[in-house]
Amino acid sequence: MNWDRSLDLLEVHCQGEIGKVIVGGAPEIPGATMLDKMNHINTVDDSLRRFVTFEPRASVAMSVNLLVAPTRPDADAGFIVLQADRAHPMSGSNCICVVTALLESGRVEMREPETIVRLDTPAGLIVAHAACSKGRCLSVSLDNVPSFAEALDLEIETPRWGRIKVDIAFGGVYYAIVDVEQVGSEIAPSNARYLAEAGIELKALLSAQVTVQHPVLTGIDEIAYVMFRGDAPDGAIRTCTTLKPGRVDRSPCGTGSSANLAVLYARGKVVVGDRRTSRSIIGGEFIAEAIGTAEVGGHLAVLPRITGRAWIYGREHLRMSDEDPFRNGFALSDSWGPQVDALS
Incomplete structure (x- = not known):
């Protein structure tokens, strides 16, 4: 197949909540900080968010996490939560999915019995303590932002x-x-x-x-x-x-x-x-x-x-093409309910 552009995703869920992780192929998002990048998605260009969170590539009950290089020197990776309404600054279940994806895919080196992963998010630095054994994340404890x-x-x-x-x-x-x-x-x-x-x-x-x-x-x-x-x-x-x-x-x-x-x-x-x-x-x-x-x-x-746990259950490869008639995605009220107009 001749695919000029594509996205690679790991399919992950945390206690049943799907939080897929884009690990390759995403365009560069402008911004000096992760907060700048999130605000760019929400106010300037939301095409990537729509592509990965709307039908025909997505379903109602899921989020997609955009994995990006960190904007601060004390972080191992950065991510932004993409949902159907907008990009969000932080999510615990999605963060646990991201840490699990980073470690079990080898993108961050796993050390047993515990690996510390520092994540750059629009809400601030998240420090994760992952309990690891035999190449798996048994649990992830997130030191969340001040609440x-x-x-x-x-x-x-x-x-x-x-x-x-x-x-x-x-x-x-x-x-x-x-x-x-x-x-x-x-x-x-x-x-x-x-x-x-x-x-x-x-x-x-x-x-x-x-x-x-x-x-x-x-x-x-x-x-x-x-x-x-x-x-x-x-x-x-x-x-x-x-x-x-x-x-x-x-x-x-x-x-x-x-x-x-x-x-x-x-x-x-x-x-x-x-x-x-x-x-x-x-x-x-x-x-x-x-x-x-x-x-x-x-x-x-x-x-x-x-503290919680996530599971990687698959991989996904999405073709990105300007010829796709539904490249911007769509949402219908049969699954999204009467508030579907608020998404457009």
Whole structure:
């Protein structure tokens, strides 16, 4: 086959959440920093993002991670999370996928029993501690960026559920965290459709009623996700992050777990050294640990460590051609829901 341009991807999932990794063939993204590169994708040229996240090459329940050379000397690699709505600065499950791909493919040398991988992201430097044995990553612990609560028990008006309370917190991106009983549901696989639609509805309401702006990072100025929260009988925290235009995260969500850890810290419910188990809608688990504190633009922040595991399950080779009638991808409401117009 005569292919002038192509992309090489490793197919990876973390606790069921797909986070493919582009390991070759991607065009150079302009920008002096990883944040500049993400903002370029979001504001100047999103053609690569659309190519890899929309049909006919992608499906609803997945992300794609763009692996790039680091822009800072203390990092081993850099990456940007690409999703159907936009490029995002950080994701715990995707970061675990990237570390696993780098090590198991040999792009970063694996050292047993532990390899430290430093990742340049738009949200800041992420230090990953990978437990390794016989060429495999058994688990990855991410020292995430400083995470902080911006508002606790913020009341918003909703047509469907009346006045509800949300916590606004940053864990690599901004989250609105909602106790799930406020929308008359619980976190269970049978409720995934309802929670996805409720989360997207709340996100739209929040965008009209609440503004955020990271005190240091330019361009991180929206509530990216609504995460529903519930308590499990064994003390674990049930999580269900909803993603635009209408699906739920299959993993326990690393940045969401970091944001919730920041909320618990702000409420005095955890101290440095405490651990909490985050359990997803399908039962996958991350461990969220408070390993220290920091200050970010006047906010007292907690330093989260998120531990989970990813699996490489395949490889993919995508042809890039200007003659492809769907090179910009497409999205239909049969799978994406009524919010599909927001993607165009």
